[in-house]
Amino acid sequence: MINxxxxxxxxxxxxxxxxxxxxxxxxxxxxxxxxxxxxxxKLTTPWYLPILATAGVACLIVSLRxxxxxxxxxxxxLFTLLCGAEWYMLLIAAKTPPYTGPAQVGSKVPExxxxxxxxxxxxxxxxAQGGRTALIFNRGRW
Amino acid sequence: xxxxxQLEKNHQAFVQRYTRIVEVSNDDQATAKLTQADFxxxxxxxxxxxxxxxxxxxxxSGAAADGTDTNAPTxxxxxxxxxxxxxxxxxxFLVRLSPAExxxxxxxxxWGK
Numbered sequence: 168m169i170n171x172x173x174x175x176x177x178x179x180x181x182x183x184x185x186x187x188x189x190x191x192x193x194x195x196x197x198x199x200x201x202x203x204x205x206x207x208x209k210l211t212t213p214w215y216l217p218i219l220a221t222a223g224v225a226c227l228i229v230s231l232r233x234x235x236x237x238x239x240x241x242x243x244x245l246f247t248l249l250c251g252a253e254w255y256m257l258l259i260a261a262k263t264p265p266y267t268g269p270a271q272v273g274s275k276v277p278e279x280x281x282x283x284x285x286x287x288x289x290x291x292x293x294x295a296q297g298g299r300t301a302l303i304f305n306r307g308r309w
Numbered sequence: 310x311x312x313x314x315q316l317e318k319n320h321q322a323f324v325q326r327y328t329r330i331v332e333v334s335n336d337d338q339a340t341a342k343l344t345q346a347d348f349x350x351x352x353x354x355x356x357x358x359x360x361x362x363x364x365x366x367x368x369x370s371g372a373a374a375d376g377t378d379t380n381a382p383t384x385x386x387x388x389x390x391x392x393x394x395x396x397x398x399x400x401x402f403l404v405r406l407s408p409a410e411x412x413x414x415x416x417x418x419x420w421g422k
Contacts (some may be wrong), residue, residue: 173337210405245373263381268366270385270393279364281333281354283351284342289331291364295391299328299420301411302385304367305312306402 178288190226193219194246197253217257220250276302313348314403319408320350326415328386333361335380371403384411387419394418 199217204213227243269277281289294300316330317410318321324330332352334341338342354361362368362380371381384403395414397406406414 174340200325207388208312208407210403211408212401212404257403258403261403263398263400263402264367264371264397266367266383266398270365270396272396274393274394275391276385276403277364278319279361281316281356281361282338282341284338284345284353284355286338287393289352291391294387295389296416297389299326299389299415301323301328301415302333302365302387303312304317304333304362304365304380304383305380306372308380308407 186226186230186233187242190223191242193223193226194249198224209308210255212261214257217250217253220246220253224249224250313344315408316411317348319352322408323415324414326412327379328415332378335359353391369402386415387392388420394420 175243197213197219200215201213202217204211224243224247225247227239231243234249278291278292280291283289294302313332316332320330331346331354332344332351333354333356334344335355335357336344336355338355345351345353356362358376359368359378359380366385366386367383367389368378369381370378372381372410380404382399384395384397384406385393388394396417399405
């Protein structure tokens, strides 16, 4: 005799931990944290971005071993690319070379000329008129 | 313009240390004028032709998002005789000095007479 009750128990799928969801959340958490970090003007290296993405991708890969579907494979591939891009950005693309120009500590600033908003000139001589100056160069435009 | 906003907000602390903030921008004069209006306690300098950036050699070739040259973020502290007393460039362009860090650097320098 077949016991229908025990048979039903056998075909019930094993409940898996929601690793896929956890992976996606970890990956999404990075940019969210980065947005918060930027909002509070704390501009330090966001190492958590690739680290969270790596942890997320690891979760996605494990979830793929548990259950495969086209959606999971596509997500895993895309997020792996994103994760790689984040590591590339922080380790390579965002690097700046050390300063080797002429304005070293103890040197006079070289001759230059720029324009103030009112159209008048701003030159290196303006830096030698008694006051201290923090001369700041930023990347790109405002 | 987070950095400019932060510097503007803390301008009094820089005044107390006898230090003015000069921001060199690659923008043209008209844009610099608008920026200056937003941040009246900083001095905004237009360096559209990158004359200052070239003289100071702060240009990082091919580093802009579109592959063109752009300034590597660099901060110089210069005394009243035009002598460089401190140079800071972060390892990554994503990093910026906070006003607190800049103030600390200013306080940590022996400016002499």
